[in-house]
Amino acid sequence: MNIILFGATGMVGQGVLRECLLASDVQRVLSIVRNPSGQQHAKLREVVPTDFYDLSSIESELTGYDVCFFTLGVTSAGMAEQQYNHVTYDLTLAAAKLLARLNSGMTFIYVSGAGTDSTESGRIMWARVKGKTENAILRLSFKAAYMFRPGFIQPLHGVTSKTKSYRVFYAITMPIFPILKSIFPRHIATIEEIGRAMLNVARRGFPKSVLEAGDIIQAGSVTA
Numbered sequence: 001m002n003i004i005l006f007g008a009t010g011m012v013g014q015g016v017l018r019e020c021l022l023a024s025d026v027q028r029v030l031s032i033v034r035n036p037s038g039q040q041h042a043k044l045r046e047v048v049p050t051d052f053y054d055l056s057s058i059e060s061e062l063t064g065y066d067v068c069f070f071t072l073g074v075t076s077a078g079m080a081e082q083q084y085n086h087v088t089y090d091l092t093l094a095a096a097k098l099l100a101r102l103n104s105g106m107t108f109i110y111v112s113g114a115g116t117d118s119t120e121s122g123r124i125m126w127a128r129v130k131g132k133t134e135n136a137i138l139r140l141s142f143k144a145a146y147m148f149r150p151g152f153i154q155p156l157h158g159v160t161s162k163t164k165s166y167r168v169f170y171a172i173t174m175p176i177f178p179i180l181k182s183i184f185p186r187h188i189a190t191i192e193e194i195g196r197a198m199l200n201v202a203r204r205g206f207p208k209s210v211l212e213a214g215d216i217i218q219a220g221s222v223t224a
Helices: 009-022 054-062 080-100 126-136 162-185 191-204 213-220
Strands: 002-006 028-032 042-046 069-070 107-111 144-149 152-154 187-188 210-212
Touching: 002 009, 009 028, 009 069, 009 191, 028 054, 054 080, 069 080, 069 191, 080 107, 080 126, 107 126, 107 191, 126 144, 126 162, 144 191, 144 213, 152 191, 187 191, 187 213, 191 213
Parallel strands: 002 028, 002 069, 028 042, 069 107, 107 144, 144 210, 152 187
Antiparallel strands: none
């Protein structure tokens, strides 16, 4: 598989990139980032576009790919709906629409979140915007599209969140994650499980287009 990855420097993106580079059936990964990570690997190429809302400057780089993993996202804390919509819906659809045009046989996997509102009409702002984004992606002309809605995520291998409040949360809860995982096995996914699940769904598909935490863990448990 040839994979395009958005958000490789975020917590989920770091885990997904690690699994991609370990997978024997992944030939190359094009990582589209705001800032170079400095990571080196024979399969990996990083591209820094001048404008994430207009990828025409790198359009020639975006053809010939089988899969896109879109893990780019920000917290809605402190944002008005218009601003959050711009950095979530507008940014994601700018990339998705272009990729759907350039790669008709592509599978697109979008990392959303538990509690996303598919009706787009609920009271929680971020959930409405995420639901709107999911629905718009599902209407595009990809070969297949899947929405991942992980719940609690257990970071591994030294991976950390770029969001300070999340780093504090994980620092406090990390010692008890194994206990929580044993009590709630279908609600807490490791970044390894999420990465493996994304690869497995890209390889084989999945019966649902929207995968909740339990579905992600199930998909991630399948051996490649």
